[in-house]
Amino acid sequence: MNPVQYTPALPEIGCNLRIGDCTLNYHDQGSGEPILLIHGSGPGVTAWANWRGVIPVLSRRARVIAPDMLGFGYSQCPSTLTLDPDAWVAQLIGLLDALDLPSVSVVGNSFGGAIALALAHRYPQRVKRLVLMGAVGLSFPITDGLEKVWGYQPSLQAMRELMGVFAHDRGLITDDLVRMRFEASVRDDVQTRFARLFPAPRQQGVEMLALPESALRALPQRTLIIHGRDDQVIPLEVSERMVRLIPHAQLHVFGECGHWVQIEQAEAFTRLLEDFLCHEPKEDAA
Numbered sequence: 531m532n533p534v535q536y537t538p539a540l541p542e543i544g545c546n547l548r549i550g551d552c553t554l555n556y557h558d559q560g561s562g563e564p565i566l567l568i569h570g571s572g573p574g575v576t577a578w579a580n581w582r583g584v585i586p587v588l589s590r591r592a593r594v595i596a597p598d599m600l601g602f603g604y605s606q607c608p609s610t611l612t613l614d615p616d617a618w619v620a621q622l623i624g625l626l627d628a629l630d631l632p633s634v635s636v637v638g639n640s641f642g643g644a645i646a647l648a649l650a651h652r653y654p655q656r657v658k659r660l661v662l663m664g665a666v667g668l669s670f671p672i673t674d675g676l677e678k679v680w681g682y683q684p685s686l687q688a689m690r691e692l693m694g695v696f697a698h699d700r701g702l703i704t705d706d707l708v709r710m711r712f713e714a715s716v717r718d719d720v721q722t723r724f725a726r727l728f729p730a731p732r733q734q735g736v737e738m739l740a741l742p743e744s745a746l747r748a749l750p751q752r753t754l755i756i757h758g759r760d761d762q763v764i765p766l767e768v769s770e771r772m773v774r775l776i777p778h779a780q781l782h783v784f785g786e787c788g789h790w791v792q793i794e795q796a797e798a799f800t801r802l803l804e805d806f807l808c809h810e811p812k813e814d815a816a
Contacts, residue, residue, distance in 0.1 A: 544596075545557070546556035552611070553607075554605045555593070555604035557581075557630070560591070561592075561603050563593065564592065566595050566637070567584065567596040568639065569579075569603075572692070573715040574714030574724075580792070586693045592808055595625070597621070600617060601613045610682075613726075614738060634657065639766060642662070643662040643667055644666040646665070646740055651745045654750055657751055659807060661798075662769070663792065666699060670768050672732055672735075674762070675695040676736070689708050689712040695789070703789070730739050756769075757782075759785045762787075771780055779795050782802060784799075
């Protein structure tokens with residue numbers, strides 16, 4: 531089925547695409563070199579909520595595609611489908627095939643970083659360049675912050691505490707933001723789906739998303755790794771390990787910044803993406 535573009539009242543809803551038994555909600559803006567954005571795994575997250583400050587800027591220079599991953603947002607799949615890296619990578623390959631995109635650059639945030647790594651590992655010819663922001667993707671002892679994210683039980687107070695885990699700058703945590711994210715987390719069946727994704731013991735979720743070190747050593751793509759120094763969700767040490775393992779990698783660390791690099795350091799973060807993905811020559815990584 532061909533993608534359907536429509537303009538609804540909700541900015542979180544973009545294009546609609548049926549792939550097998552699943553219906554994908556995704557945003558497709560701009561033209562030029564394609565860039566795929568993969569969001570994180572916070573409660574109530576959508577591609578638009580995660581990337582709303584990035585899409586309008588990047589789409590001036592490139593074609594930006596940002597799907598709601600299965601199990602999140604407005605994408606839908608059968609409740610019997612096992613959601614794991616196999617399913618999420620298959621979702622992305624199905625999306626790229628439907629859009630006739632043989633290769634893209636990929637930006638992955640947190641959980642999305644792990645899926646970006648899995649995509650680059652399994653289909654290296656489909657990934658030109660790779661950006662990992664506060665990414666999972668290696669084994670590490672689960673943090674208290676990540677336990678709070680994956681173990682979230684809906685309430686305004688729980689969401690306020692979670693916002694404090696994500697952001698180093700507490701000035702970003704307004705009553706309006708807390709209420710907006712809380713309401714997103716209890717919309718329809720969002721919490722039911724979310725609770726199934728990373729059940730206790732949640733260390734298993736970290737291991738499910740982790741690649742062996744040998745897989746990272748074999749990645750051919752030029753890779754930019756970005757991390758907030760004060761990240762309480764994914765430790766900076768994970769990215770420091772990644773930059774030592776991935777052959778063509780560089781690491782940029784933002785001080786006084788938590789897990790929300792794209793929000794707390796929005797302008798600098800987007801400039802990094804533009805410089806890395808849009809300004810440099812687009813030679814093949816292979």
